[in-house]
Amino acid sequence: xxxxxxxxxxxxxxxxxxxxxxxxxxxxxxxxxxxxxxxxxxxxxxxxxxxxxxxxxxxxxxxxxxxxxxxxxxxxxxxxxxxxxxxxxxxxxxxxxxxxxxxxxxxxxxxxxxxxxxxxxxxxxxxxxxxxxxxxxxxxxxxxxxxxxxxxxxxxxxxxxxxxxxxxxxxxxxxxxxxxxxxxxxxxxxxxxxxxxxxxxxxxxxxxxxxxxxxxxxxxxxxxxxxxxxxxxxx
Amino acid sequence: xxxxxxxxxxxxxxxxxxxxxxxxxxxxxxxxxxxxxxxxxxxxxxxxxxxxxxxxxxxxxxxxxxxxxxxxxxxxxxxxxxxxxxxxxxxxxxxxxxxxxxxxxxxxxxxxxxxxxxxxxxxxxxxxxxxxxxxxxxxxxxxxxxxxxxxxxxxxxxxxxxxxxxxxxxxxxxxxxxxxxxxxxxxxxxxxxxxxxxxxxxxxxxxxxxxxxxxxxxxxxxxxxxxxxxxxxxxxxxxxxxxxxxxxxxxxxxxxxxxxxxxxxxxxxxxxxxxxxxxxxxxxxxxxxxxxxxxxxxxxxxxxxxxxxxxxxxxxxxxxxxxxxxxxxxxxxxxxxxxxxxxxxxxxxxxxxxxxxxxxxxxxxxxxxxxxxxxxxxxxxxxxxxxxxxxxxxxxxxxxxxxxxxxxxxxxxxxxxxxxxxxxxxxxxxxxxxxxxxxxxxxxxxxxxxxxxxxxxxxxxxxxxxxxxxxxxxxxxxxxxxxxxxxxxxxxxxxxxxxxxxxxxxxxxxxxxxxxxxxxxxxxxxxxxxxxxxxxxxxxxxxxxxxxxxxxxxxxxxxxxxxxxxxxxxxxxxxxxxxxxxxxxxxxxxxxxxxxxxxxxxxxxxxxxxxxxxxxxxxxxxxxxxxxxxxxxxxxxxxxxxxxxxxxxxxxxxxxxxxxxxxxxxxxxxxxxxxxxxxxxxxxxxxxxxxxxxxxxxxxxxxxxxxxxxxxxxxxx
Numbered sequence: 030x031x032x033x034x035x036x037x038x039x040x041x042x043x044x045x046x047x048x049x050x051x052x053x054x055x056x057x058x059x060x061x062x063x064x065x066x067x068x069x070x071x072x073x074x075x076x077x078x079x080x081x082x083x084x085x086x087x088x089x090x091x092x093x094x095x096x097x098x099x100x101x102x103x104x105x106x107x108x109x110x111x112x113x114x115x116x117x118x119x120x121x122x123x124x125x126x127x128x129x130x131x132x133x134x135x136x137x138x139x140x141x142x143x144x145x146x147x148x149x150x151x152x153x154x155x156x157x158x159x160x161x162x163x164x165x166x167x168x169x170x171x172x173x174x175x176x177x178x179x180x181x182x183x184x185x186x187x188x189x190x191x192x193x194x195x196x197x198x199x200x201x202x203x204x205x206x207x208x209x210x211x212x213x214x215x216x217x218x219x220x221x222x223x224x225x226x227x228x229x230x231x232x233x234x235x236x237x238x239x240x241x242x243x244x245x246x247x248x249x250x251x252x253x254x255x256x257x258x259x260x261x262x263x264x
Numbered sequence: 265x266x267x268x269x270x271x272x273x274x275x276x277x278x279x280x281x282x283x284x285x286x287x288x289x290x291x292x293x294x295x296x297x298x299x300x301x302x303x304x305x306x307x308x309x310x311x312x313x314x315x316x317x318x319x320x321x322x323x324x325x326x327x328x329x330x331x332x333x334x335x336x337x338x339x340x341x342x343x344x345x346x347x348x349x350x351x352x353x354x355x356x357x358x359x360x361x362x363x364x365x366x367x368x369x370x371x372x373x374x375x376x377x378x379x380x381x382x383x384x385x386x387x388x389x390x391x392x393x394x395x396x397x398x399x400x401x402x403x404x405x406x407x408x409x410x411x412x413x414x415x416x417x418x419x420x421x422x423x424x425x426x427x428x429x430x431x432x433x434x435x436x437x438x439x440x441x442x443x444x445x446x447x448x449x450x451x452x453x454x455x456x457x458x459x460x461x462x463x464x465x466x467x468x469x470x471x472x473x474x475x476x477x478x479x480x481x482x483x484x485x486x487x488x489x490x491x492x493x494x495x496x497x498x499x500x501x502x503x504x505x506x507x508x509x510x511x512x513x514x515x516x517x518x519x520x521x522x523x524x525x526x527x528x529x530x531x532x533x534x535x536x537x538x539x540x541x542x543x544x545x546x547x548x549x550x551x552x553x554x555x556x557x558x559x560x561x562x563x564x565x566x567x568x569x570x571x572x573x574x575x576x577x578x579x580x581x582x583x584x585x586x587x588x589x590x591x592x593x594x595x596x597x598x599x600x601x602x603x604x605x606x607x608x609x610x611x612x613x614x615x616x617x618x619x620x621x622x623x624x625x626x627x628x629x630x631x632x633x634x635x636x637x638x639x640x641x642x643x644x645x646x647x648x649x650x651x652x653x654x655x656x657x658x659x660x661x662x663x664x665x666x667x668x669x670x671x672x673x674x675x676x677x678x679x680x681x682x683x684x685x686x687x688x689x690x691x692x693x694x695x696x697x698x699x700x701x702x703x704x705x706x707x708x709x710x711x712x713x714x715x716x717x718x719x720x721x722x723x724x725x726x727x728x729x730x731x732x733x734x735x736x737x738x739x740x741x742x743x744x745x746x747x748x749x750x751x752x753x754x755x756x757x758x759x760x761x762x763x764x765x766x767x768x769x770x771x772x773x774x775x776x777x778x779x780x781x782x783x784x785x786x787x788x789x790x791x792x793x794x795x796x797x798x799x800x801x802x803x804x805x806x807x808x809x810x811x812x813x814x815x816x817x818x819x820x821x822x823x824x825x826x827x828x829x830x831x832x833x834x835x836x837x838x839x840x841x842x843x844x845x846x847x848x849x850x851x852x853x854x855x856x857x858x859x860x861x862x863x864x865x866x867x868x869x870x871x872x873x874x875x876x877x878x879x880x881x882x883x884x885x886x887x888x889x890x891x892x893x894x895x896x897x898x899x900x901x902x903x904x905x906x907x908x909x910x911x912x913x914x915x916x917x918x919x920x921x922x923x924x925x926x927x928x929x930x931x932x933x934x935x936x937x938x939x940x941x942x943x944x945x946x947x948x949x950x951x952x953x954x955x956x957x958x959x960x961x962x963x964x965x966x967x968x969x970x971x972x973x974x975x976x977x978x979x980x981x
Contacts, residue, residue, distance in 0.1 A: 041521075042511040044497040044537045045856040047837065051372035051849050055353050061848040064862035064926070068965045077967065078856050080536075082901055086869055087543035089901035091536035093856065155381045155921075157759070158848070160335055160350050164308070209355060212366040212507030213497075213514075253515075258523040258539045261614065 035221040035249040042215035045093035049207035056206035060152030073146040098177035099248030106136035132172035180205035313755040316736035323738035325360025361744035382920040384727035385760035424450035431684030448780035459691040463942040468635030472574035479654035483509035486652040488617035493625030497534040499835040502743030531902030547818025548597040550634035555593030559608035574643035579814040616652025627948040674701040689717035696936040821935030822951035839913025845923035854967035864927030881960035893928040896964035
């Protein structure tokens with residue numbers, strides 16, 4: 030059976046530390062745009078940590094929520110792309126073919142999660158910062174839309190390695206950069222088609238919800254809600 | 265004599281050739297740089313090499329993904345291009361007991377230290393005015409010769425005591441080498457300086473538990489965690505290890521979920537994850553801890569004697585802390601008496617429970633009594649050296665109590681300063697006049713990789729390798745239950761004409777006109793690292809004095825009528841104490857609490873902002889009795905109406921193209937108040953006033969990315 034890549038984000042573990050954010054920048058050659066362009070809304074973060082304040086001082090509470098491409102089964106970004114740059118792979122990835130992209134930005138408008146980023150300029154790395162680039166990930170040019178790929182380069186490398194060693198992929202051994210860095214273990218990645226995988230079991234959790242599920246995009250990322258503390262019975 | 269036939273000729277040349285090659289390894293020029301064997305370079309194939317993250321003192325083991333690439337390098341003083349192994353990504357080392365295969369946001373960005381466009385590539389000698397930034401390139405031979413002649417002159421004139429060393433806090437054998445070098449020279453012991461240096465916590469732990477050390481938190485097995493201002497999920501102590509343990513505490517065991525309560529005046533990033541935030545007046549954390557202990561003892565949940573020595577250090581403990589009734593605590597801290605009683609009962613009933621104090625709570629003149637109060641609370645509920653509590657890692661190289669402070673160093677009017685990556689000009693209050701004192705030192709040699717506010721004053725710069733190009737070592741003082749000791753070779757060859765600082769010191773020691781007595785027994789730092797470690801794990805010590813310490817209220821600089829707000833500076837999740845403000849990945853990282861990038865800001869309670877007519881993004885001036893800074897306002901319900909908070913990290917005058925001239929530095933306006941026992945800066949002890957100066961000037965850059973509509977799904981169960 031084909032793989033079906035998905036993720037679980039455990040909000041009860043997430044501490045908002047943002048290790049995922051920088052790990053993603055380093056892995057995926059995401060350009061730094063600088064303060065002036067960032068002020069114009071052009072900073073690129075394929076994964077971000079949203080925060081929600083509730084209540085007033087001194088009862089104010091803050092909740093973190095990492096948001097990345099939800100890898101929707103019924104993705105609104107795909108339907109609007111005139112060049113099929115945004116499309117669904119047979120492993121359930123919502124892929125972006127940079128060479129097909131003509132920069133209409135329809136997909137970014139269609140995505141309600143705001144996880145697609147447009148290259149307004151040709152990305153620059155001031156020398157010798159280009160030495161940090163990951164040779165496994167192509168650079169995007171100006172006029173091209175980019176987004177989270179679930180670190181497809183890591184998926185491909187792991188599959189090649191498994192095939193060379195004539196074995197199956199091992200659950201948990203293959204991780205995108207964000208999940209590998211996450212110190213609290215809030216991000217769990219794996220194959221939803223493998224019923225024994227951790228991600229498949231966790232996505233059945235009663236704490237599980239999906240973002241904006243009512244729009245019918247069928248996201249493949251499950252968020253596990255934060256739990257409250259209930260005083261246990263004292264023996 | 266045996267006739268020389270072809271076979272014998274080959275044998276002899278093979279042997280002599282090998283010994284000639286080995287002998288050339290003894291040549292100092294070749295010892296500094298250890299070349300990565302070329303055969304390891306397979307195009308397109310990644311090799312993972314171990315190293316140690318140097319950005320904070322947690323000492324996380326990392327692995328670097330090294331792949332081939334073309335780099336512009338300096339070799340033998342000549343620029344050129346070479347194909348070499350280049351580190352492309354850092355991950356936590358799965359074999360390291362502290363990082364456990366994980367890495368924090370700052371560790372991920374550590375890669376940019378090596379490839380920073382403003383890294384120093386060669387030795388420099390000052391040509392212009394001090395601090396003007398005018399330097400000229402010199403050869404290593406000339407640079408070391410200059411330093412040697414300066415040291416020779418002082419030693420020859422009987423002034424070896426006027427040689428001083430100031431570095432960032434480091435432990436391990438690099439620091440041991442520095443200390444040994446200074447001792448043999450007849451110079452005073454090295455001084456370390458960092459803004460957030462945890463000296464108060466270590467000092468209190470030695471008093472309470474005989475350990476001059478930060479604790480390891482066994483959060484994974486705790487069932488009730490009470491934080492007192494400690495940002496243990498963000499920036500304090502060993503954040504990676506603590507986040508790993510926290511994840512397990514939350515969802516590691518089916519059906520078991522610990523409670524986490526955070527007691528602090530401003531919600532920190534750590535506090536945001538708490539089940540309950542207890543807002544208090546700044547500097548009253550210890551009163552809450554003693555109030556909890558009072559209730560626990562009064563209700564007979566634990567006997568006073570259970571706290572042992574740690575309890576005996578708190579005045580009034582044996583009689584049940586009569587001065588800390590819930591009503592009294594409510595009056596002094598703002599925590600309701602009924603709430604305090606409930607928290608005390610929960611804390612005693614749902615063990616293993618553990619209290620954690622650090623950071624801002626200890627940055628007061630009464631920091632030591634605050635820490636002693638929490639230590640006694642831990643001892644009372646039996647959480648010291650127990651599962652789910654705090655423990656002290658039996659490390660080979662525990663931190664040593666500093667023999668001298670920065671103030672001692674400057675007060676002794678040194679004639680020559682060796683500066684190793686510490687930046688006190690940025691990280692001390694302007695009123696402490698550290699820059700002025702440094703300017704009066706006749707000669708400063710700096711080893712740091714970058715020009716910052718302090719190394720800009722140097723006369724000579726002898727740039728160190730980046731950590732990926734160096735031998736690295738880690739023996740963390742906390743973060744793992746067992747002792748961890750790692751030594752790792754360079755992950756890649758140096759890009760530039762830089763040299764490892766320990767090797768420079770060793771070369772200096774060999775070139776001195778009066779040889780060191782005793783001579784340093786190593787030729788290279790690598791040789792030192794391969795020598796077996798001398799020290800055995802430290803045994804707990806018992807300081808002689810164990811007299812009870814009476815509670816002292818936190819004192820604040822500035823009178824409340826003129827300066828109505830407490831200024832609460834805090835370590836930035838991205839930039840820490842400002843030493844990471846040069847890394848573009850961290851500059852563009854949205855702050856987890858505000859989403860601000862490339863910015864400074866002032867967090868203001870909505871009520872306060874309303875009264876002063878301040879709106880989000882407005883420029884405000886924060887003034888203490890010692891100076892003023894300006895930054896845009898961020899309106900936040902996570903801080904009380906009597907306080908304002910500012911992240912530390914921005915406001916650099918000189919620190920690479922990414923950090924210079926950006927934002928504001930709140931440390932500069934602090935009162936130079938010290939915690940008396942340790943001499944560390946009480947950075948939470950300053951009062952300020954607040955005024956709007958203008959509307960938004962565009963300097964507050966928010967990412968503020970969000971889903972289109974806020975779903976209700978994210979709420980708490």
